[in-house]
Every structure is written in structure tokens, then in C-alpha cells.
Amino acid sequence: MSRKFVLRAAAITAASALVCVGAANSASAHVTVSSPDAKPGGYAKLVFRVPSESDTASTTKLVVSLPKDRPFSSVGAQVKDGWKVVKTTEKLPAPVKVGDVTLTEAITTVTWTAAAGGVPPNDFDEFALSVGRIAEGVDSLNFPAVQTYSDGEVVKWEEIAKDGADKPEHPAPSLKLTTAITPVAATTDAEDEGGTDTLARVLGGAGLVLGLIGLSLGLRAGRGKATS
Template identity: 80%
Template structure:
């Protein structure tokens, strides 16, 4: 096979890979939400990552909507230099019991507005909330967001992904909740290991005692046969 053909084929493959990687990167550049400590029934830090998907304009405003069917009794917003933060409280459609508290109103939106600069083109920033308590018996929570650019463009991240369907163009930031795991297996393993260690230790002690007993057993004196020296 000619060397030139091999080099050309390799270049085409590499270029194709870069195109695919670039497409995947641009497709994933959405407003997203994550948490390092969210679990049902507890308090959590929610982190919203906001990329500026523009070559010449900045992100100047972010509005995050909080769930009203699973409202939070407590909402604390991160204070950031260069940003003004506002929380809006509204009456809930129906009373919701959260732990020992029954809520009739709750924080429904949190807004960060840039006071200087905003998020530059092709860069990103993160905005955090401290919320609680997290609902129980829920697999995920959606936080629709509205992103405003310096040229007036508004992008609504509010589409809900459907099972089996492709990701929508502007998906709502969604947080997956994982139930707290009780370390039952670890406790069982430790108990089993401890029992095994004790059993082996006892067996070793028994073998040692048997060895000692055989070592202390009186030796028989050999009786020389007639004509043999002892």
C-alpha cells in the first residue's frame, strides 16, 4: 500500500474525529446543575454551570426556577462579586409538607444579574444555592433556567427530556437524586472478617499447644539389645 495513501487516510480519520469531538462539545454546552452532597431528606449545595455560547456577546443574567411541587423550606443564594442576586417568594398552588414544616409559600425563582461585565464570550461561570430539605421518593428535580445575553438575546433552558428520545435542544437543568446508602454490606463484611480472624487465631493457638505438648512428651529410652552398645 503506498505510503502517501496511508498518510492521507490517517489525516482524514483524525479530522473526522476532531469534528465529532467538536460537535459533542458544542452539544453539551448547556446550562446544567450538579450537587456534591444532594440526598433525599437532607440539605444540599446546587451548582449551576452557565456557559456563554457566543463569540461576541456576554451572559448578563440568569434566572433559575425552583420546583413548586417539591419546594424548599430554606434557600440560600451564593453572593458573587460583580453580580446582584434576588430571590422571589410566591404563594404555592397547594400546601406542601416538608419534614415537620407545612409550606404555603416558598422561594420560586433566584435571579443573578451582572453589575459589571458578566460571563465573557466562550467562557463559563458557576452559581450556587444552598437548599433543603431535599424531597424523598423523587428520582430527579428540574430547574428551568433563562439565560440573557448582552445583545438582548434570551435563551430558555426549559425543555424536558423524554425517555427514549434524543436530548432536546434546550434541556432544563436536571438533578438526579440518589438515595442514601446504608453501609450494611460493609458492616457484614467487617463482622465476617472479624469472625474469620478469631477462628484462625484460635486454630493457630490450638496447633501451637499441640506442638508444645508433643515437644514436652517424655522420650522413651532405647534398650540396647544384648551385645549392642547404648
């Protein structure tokens, strides 16, 4: 293999790595939401990660919209030094039953506004909510958000991703809900593990037999040479 070929291959690999890193940075620059404990019928902590995608401006305001068709009966906002938080209550188009409570109004937006500074350029911060109960029968929730910068720029993260379509440029923060593992699923996993263990034993035994056969043939060959 020539030195020229090796250098060219190394250059191609390095360029590919840079492209992958750039794509990862671009994907992680969106406003996103995550939760360590969100599941239907329960209470949860929602964490919104907000990056400042600017070299010169800071994020000074974040407005998060909560689902009106699946409203929360309670919403608690994280208290953050240097930020003012306001929860806006709105009358619902129609009463919604959440657990044992029927809601006619609910908190529909939460706004964090920086008293000074904000999220510096090319940095990020996290904003948390404690919400509940989460409606039954849903597997995901969307939280459209509006991000405002110190230079006046406003970015709306409110496009809903559709199945089979390209990922939107400004997707709304979306949260996938977890579900409890049922005994049936646990039993299936145990059976799978048992089947895998049995297969491993069979293959191991077959390998041992083949090894013994090979050893026997080797010994016979050696004896044949010694006799001759």
C-alpha cells in the same frame, strides 16, 4: 501497506477526532446543574454552570426556577462580586409538607443580574445555591433557566428530556440525586469480590499446572534428542 493508504487513514482519524471534539463542546455549552451532596431528605449545594455561547455578547442575567411541587424550605444564594441576586417567594397552589414543616409559600425563582460586565463571550461562570430539605421519594429534579445576553438575546433552557426521545435542543438543567449504599448492596459487593478473587486463584493455579506440564514435555524432548 502503502504510504497512500497510511496517509488516508490518518486523515480519516483526524477528521473523526475533530467531530468528537465539536460534539463535546456543543454538549457542554448548555446551562447545567450539579451537586456534590444532593440526596433525598437532605440539604445540598447546587451549582449552575453558565457558558456564554457567543463570540461578541456577554451573559448579563440568569433566572433559575425551583420546583414548585417539591419546594425547598430554605434557599440561600451565593453572593458574587459584580452580581445582584434576588429571590422571589410565591404562594403555592396547595400546602406541601417538607420534613416537619408544612409550606404554604416558597422561593420559586432566583435571579442573578450583572452590575457590569457579566460572563464574557466564550467563557463561563458558576452560580450556587444552598437548598433543603430535598423531598423524599424523588430521584431527579429539574431547574428550568433563562439566560439573557448583553445584545438582548434570551435563551430559555426549559425543555424536559423524555425517555426514549431525542435530547432536546435547549434542555432544562436536570439533577440526578444520589442515594446511600445499603448493607445488602455492600454485602453483595463483598461477595462479588470474593467470587472474583477465587476465580483468579483457580485460573492462576491452572496456568501454573499447564506451565509445569509444558516444562516437563520440553525436558523429555531434550533428553530424547540427546539420547539419539
